[in-house]
Amino acid sequence: MTMHAQWNDRESLVHPASAPDYMREEQLRALQLQRLRAITRHAYDNQALFRERMDERGVKPEDIKSLEDIRKLPFTQKTDLRDTYPYGLFAVPMNEVVRLHASSGTTGKPIVVAYTEEDIEVWKEAMVRTFACAGLHSGDIIQNAYGYGLFTGGLGAHYGAEALGATVIPISGGNSERQIMVMRDFGTTAICATPSYFLHLIEYAEEMGINWDDLPLRVGVFGAEPWTDEMREYIEGKTGIKAFDIYGLSEIIGPGVGMACEKQQGLHIFEDHFMIEIVDPVTDEPMPDGEEGELIITTLSKKAMPVMRYRTHDITSIIAEKCECGRTIRRINRIARRSDDMFIIRGVNVFPSQVEAALLKVEETLPHYQIVLSRHGGMDQMEVQVEVTANVFTDTVRGVEAVHKQLSDAIAHILGIRVKLTLVQPNTIERSMGKAKRVIDNRNK
Numbered sequence: 133m134t135m136h137a138q139w140n141d142r143e144s145l146v147h148p149a150s151a152p153d154y155m156r157e158e159q160l161r162a163l164q165l166q167r168l169r170a171i172t173r174h175a176y177d178n179q180a181l182f183r184e185r186m187d188e189r190g191v192k193p194e195d196i197k198s199l200e201d202i203r204k205l206p207f208t209q210k211t212d213l214r215d216t217y218p219y220g221l222f223a224v225p226m227n228e229v230v231r232l233h234a235s236s237g238t239t240g241k242p243i244v245v246a247y248t249e250e251d252i253e254v255w256k257e258a259m260v261r262t263f264a265c266a267g268l269h270s271g272d273i274i275q276n277a278y279g280y281g282l283f284t285g286g287l288g289a290h291y292g293a294e295a296l297g298a299t300v301i302p303i304s305g306g307n308s309e310r311q312i313m314v315m316r317d318f319g320t321t322a323i324c325a326t327p328s329y330f331l332h333l334i335e336y337a338e339e340m341g342i343n344w345d346d347l348p349l350r351v352g353v354f355g356a357e358p359w360t361d362e363m364r365e366y367i368e369g370k371t372g373i374k375a376f377d378i379y380g381l382s383e384i385i386g387p388g389v390g391m392a393c394e395k396q397q398g399l400h401i402f403e404d405h406f407m408i409e410i411v412d413p414v415t416d417e418p419m420p421d422g423e424e425g426e427l428i429i430t431t432l433s434k435k436a437m438p439v440m441r442y443r444t445h446d447i448t449s450i451i452a453e454k455c456e457c458g459r460t461i462r463r464i465n466r467i468a469r470r471s472d473d474m475f476i477i478r479g480v481n482v483f484p485s486q487v488e489a490a491l492l493k494v495e496e497t498l499p500h501y502q503i504v505l506s507r508h509g510g511m512d513q514m515e516v517q518v519e520v521t522a523n524v525f526t527d528t529v530r531g532v533e534a535v536h537k538q539l540s541d542a543i544a545h546i547l548g549i550r551v552k553l554t555l556v557q558p559n560t561i562e563r564s565m566g567k568a569k570r571v572i573d574n575r576n577k
Contacts, residue, residue: 147264147296149257152404153459160460161199163404167432169196172205175438178223181216182206182440202407202430203418207441213243213383222246224436234282235382245284245382246436252291254433258388258402259292265391265400266351266376268322270297275315277325278356279566280304284386285356289324292388298322305329305565308336315347322351327359327367327375328568331499334370335559344371353378355387357567358446360468360485362492364396366499377466383439384429390464398451398463405433408464409441410450413471421452426471427464445472475505475571477514480549484570487516490542496520496535500561507575515552516543522558 146154155163173193175182185206186192195204213221222229224246231247247255268274274293278285286304293300301318303311305325311333314320323330330352337344352367355378367375379399380387389406390399401408409428410419419425427446431439447470451463468485475482484503491497498519506513524535536555544550 147260147269149260149296150264150459152402153261153265153400153461155404155460157460160403164407164432165199167404168199168202168407168430169193171430171432171434171438172196172440174223174435175440179221179438181212181221182208182438199407202409202441205430205441207416207428207443208439209443210243210383213245214241217241218244219246221437221439223438224248229436232282233284233287233382233386242282243383245386248436251385251434251436254405255288255385255388256291256295258385258405259288260296261402262378262388262391263292263296263298263322263353265393266322266353266374267394268293268296268298268351272296272298272321272351273301273319274298275301275303275311275318275320275323277303277305277311277323277329278387284380284382285324288380288386288388289353293324308333309340312337312340312342315349316342319348321348322353323349324353324378326356326564326567327354327363328357328564329566330354330367331363332563332565334367335563344373349373351376355379358468358470358473358485360489360492361466362489363499366492379467381429381442381444383442384431385434389429392466393455393457393459395456397455398465399467400455400459400461400463403461405431407432408450408462410448410464413445413447419449421450424449427467445470447471473571475573477505477512477551478549480547482514482547486546487543488570490546491516491518491539493542494535494538496524497539498558500563501570502561503571505571505573505575512575513552515554517554517556517561519558519561520555524555525557 176186176193191204228248229246230249232244234242234244276289278289280286290300290302301314303314350373352373352375354375364375377392377399378387379390390401392399407430410425411428412419413426424447427444427448429442429444446467448464448467455463469483473483487503491501501518504515520535524532540553
């Protein structure tokens with residue numbers, strides 16, 4: 133059960149629900165091992181696919197005697213969830229399932245995830261700890277602009293904020309004028325949204341003549357898509373709020389797997405519920421702390437649908453040093469790219485986050501860009517379309533050329549190759565009400 137703040141805890145810097153974040157390491161590892169052994173047994177007994185793969189490896193649940201033995205277990209991929217659609221990975225009977233969520237299914241069959249009543253309580257607890265990392269408490273008014281429905285973001289943040297004791301505004305996404313009006317009139321102190329949608333709200337507020345200094349908003353909890361430190365600095369510079377990175381996956385639980393603290397130096401993972409590994413995405417070999425690789429997550433508490441060694445395709449590394457905030461749960465570096473987001477241009481591996489980091493180093497750039505991939509004469513081509521401030525186009529031709537050269541050089545410096553760059557007027561690139569679509573791939577059209 134979630135530990136609730138008492139009437140005299142409101143000004144405390146540490147929420148009672150955050151107690152597991154400060155657990156001694158030997159206690160945490162012992163708890164992880166106990167839960168890993170239990171969840172392995174539960175999955176083996178109740179998930180046919182997991183049992184089949186374990187048997188193929190000649191591994192039984194009782195072979196898990198240490199945390200390192202997790203490497204004996206098979207990986208789970210998103211395709212496994214699609215191939216067993218809809219209920220093939222459920223590990224409890226349907227009369228114990230109290231909630232279903234699903235992905236949008238834009239690239240095939242949707243993935244379906246299930247929750248027992250106990251799973252919902254774990255999720256709420258993780259979200260309370262998430263909001264506590266951002267310094268939120270029962271006195272806050274949280275505007276939840278994540279989408280409600282089958283997407284996990286809306287309800288995950290909603291129930292977590294309620295369990296925190298905060299006032300929740302369940303506004304969902306879209307209707308930007310209403311978002312700004314509610315933010316102003318209801319006294320919103322924190323907002324949950326995708327970073328790309330909040331960028332849209334920043335523009336909308338400026339068009340409405342809203343001064344961010346006049347709003348009580350002080351915290352943004354942004355996630356559901358990769359974003360860079362440069363984007364965080366842009367948001368904070370424009371609004372004066374503190375922007376926190378939240379991490380989660382529907383396949384694992386939803387939002388609340390990890391969260392940045394006030395030090396904003398990586399994402400704390402709630403390790404008592406989620407066990408993490410970093411592996412080489414090609415060889416599957418474990419990577420030492422500090423070395424980049426693919427993040428692998430095992431659910432330690434999920435009863436309805438345990439997920440063992442899930443390949444997230446998110447590229448990150450474990451931060452070995454203890455955080456200055458005092459939490460003992462480990463951190464991973466901000467996830468700004470995914471292995472499956474990568475594309476190759478002229479033999480060079482390119483990630484959208486690299487382009488974003490380069491663009492936001494130039495002052496006249498707005499945080500709206502799109503990468504268009506095409507194929508001409510059998511060769512892959514890449515064009516970056518980026519919005520720049522209006523004064524760039526009202527300036528002299530020489531000024532436009534200077535900005536173009538500065539941006540082109542910045543991209544070439546990070547990527548190691550030169551690509552086509554097109555400067556466009558503000559509000560040219562389509563805005564997203566949810567996750568931004570950064571790459572348009574026309575190569576097979």
